[in-house]
Amino acid sequence: MNALILATDNVNVAQNVAFGIIAAVMIFAALSVVTTKNVVHAALWLVMVLAGVAAQYVLAAAEFVAVSQVLVYIGAVMVLFLFGIMLTRAQIGKETGLNNKQWALGIPVALVLFGLLAWVIVDAFGDDVLPDRGPAPTVMLSDQFLSIYLLPFIAISFVLLAAAIGAIVLARKD
Amino acid sequence: MLAVNFLLLGAALFCIGVYGVIARRNAVMVLMSIELILNAVSLNFVAFALMSGAIDGQVFALYVIAVAAAEVGVGLAMVLMIYRNRKSIALDELSEMKG
Numbered sequence: 001m002n003a004l005i006l007a008t009d010n011v012n013v014a015q016n017v018a019f020g021i022i023a024a025v026m027i028f029a030a031l032s033v034v035t036t037k038n039v040v041h042a043a044l045w046l047v048m049v050l051a052g053v054a055a056q057y058v059l060a061a062a063e064f065v066a067v068s069q070v071l072v073y074i075g076a077v078m079v080l081f082l083f084g085i086m087l088t089r090a091q092i093g094k095e096t097g098l099n100n101k102q103w104a105l106g107i108p109v110a111l112v113l114f115g116l117l118a119w120v121i122v123d124a125f126g127d128d129v130l131p132d133r134g135p136a137p138t139v140m141l142s143d144q145f146l147s148i149y150l151l152p153f154i155a156i157s158f159v160l161l162a163a164a165i166g167a168i169v170l171a172r173k174d
Numbered sequence: 175m176l177a178v179n180f181l182l183l184g185a186a187l188f189c190i191g192v193y194g195v196i197a198r199r200n201a202v203m204v205l206m207s208i209e210l211i212l213n214a215v216s217l218n219f220v221a222f223a224l225m226s227g228a229i230d231g232q233v234f235a236l237y238v239i240a241v242a243a244a245e246v247g248v249g250l251a252m253v254l255m256i257y258r259n260r261k262s263i264a265l266d267e268l269s270e271m272k273g
Contacts, residue, residue: 015175023183030187030210034194039202046206049187053213057235060180062220065235072239077209077246084202084250088257098200100266106196110189117185121178128177130224140229141236149233156240163244170251173258 012132019059026052037098039089043081050074061135180221187214201253201263205246212242 029048036042050073057066145153187210194207216235223231257263 012175016179019175019179023179026183027186027190030190033206033210034190034197034203039200042203042206046209049210050213053217056180056183056217057220059175060220060224062223062232062235065216065220065232065239068236068239072243073209073213077243080246080250081202081206084205084253087254088202088263097264098203099197100199103197103199106193109196110193113192114185114189117189118182121181121185125177125181128225130175130177130180130221131227132175133224133227136229136232141232144229144233145236152237156237160240160244163247167247167251170248171254 015059019056022052022055022059026056037095039085039095039098040082043078043085046081047074047078050078060130061133063135064138064141177221177225180217184214184218184221187211187217199264199266201256201265202250204265205249205253208249209242209246212238212245 026049029045029052032045033042033049036045050069054066054069054074057063057069191207191210191214194210195204198204198207216238219231219235219238221231223229223235253263256268260267
């Protein structure tokens with residue numbers, strides 16, 4: 001697939017090579033997240049996937065989203081996950097019973113879903129080329145946030161407040 | 175760079191996440207798989223923002239990041255509560271509401 005893409009004209013080779021390497025690492029790490037027998041290792045593989053997504057954002061000229069991804073996901077969400085693992089697990093290490101009894105059912109479901117999605121994507125966007133434009137200035141992003149997306153912006157702040165209060169109420173002991 | 179690259183990568187991550195949600199029994203692992211799915215979606219948003227030249231896709235990706243942070247906070251609090259009450263976070267044992 002990538003060799004075929006590299007062979008086409010007016011394509012940024014360095015961008016494609018970087019994309020291919022990062023994508024391969026991400027797929028491998030994502031497969032490890034859902035197959036490993038160790039919960040802590042799954043969390044660490046998830047860090048690889050999230051960092052790969054941040055790198056892909058940089059390749060897609062979305063630097064502010066990439067920085068937010070690193071700050072929020074790798075900085076905050078992963079710490080939450082590690083705390084969750086720590087507080088719900090007695091021992092660290094391999095464990096059995098991480099999978100359902102019907103876990104094998106997930107393989108055909110995922111494969112069929114991927115086949116369907118890949119078919120639709122290739123059919124609809126098969127030869128669309130991403131334009132080679134530089135990163136959009138962050139000022140544009142903040143203009144959007146503070147003009148037409150102002151109401152959702154205020155709403156999301158209430159969602160975060162409600163989630164923080166709700167998490168405290170749920171997790172406190174009484 | 176072809177748009178298909180990003181979209182296929184997003185589709186692959188999404189399907190791996192779906193497999194994780196179906197196959198995993200541990201509630202924390204299911205939450206991790208949901209993170210994979212959400213990241214696949216925001217990768218698509220950013221790719222489409224680059225394709226169309228409008229920046230709205232990046233705005234949506236940032237909203238997805240914010241909602242995912244809220245979701246993980248509440249989700250892990252619920253998992254902690256379930257663990258405290260039942261000493262287990264195996265999802266197939268939570269069957270009180272089965273008819």
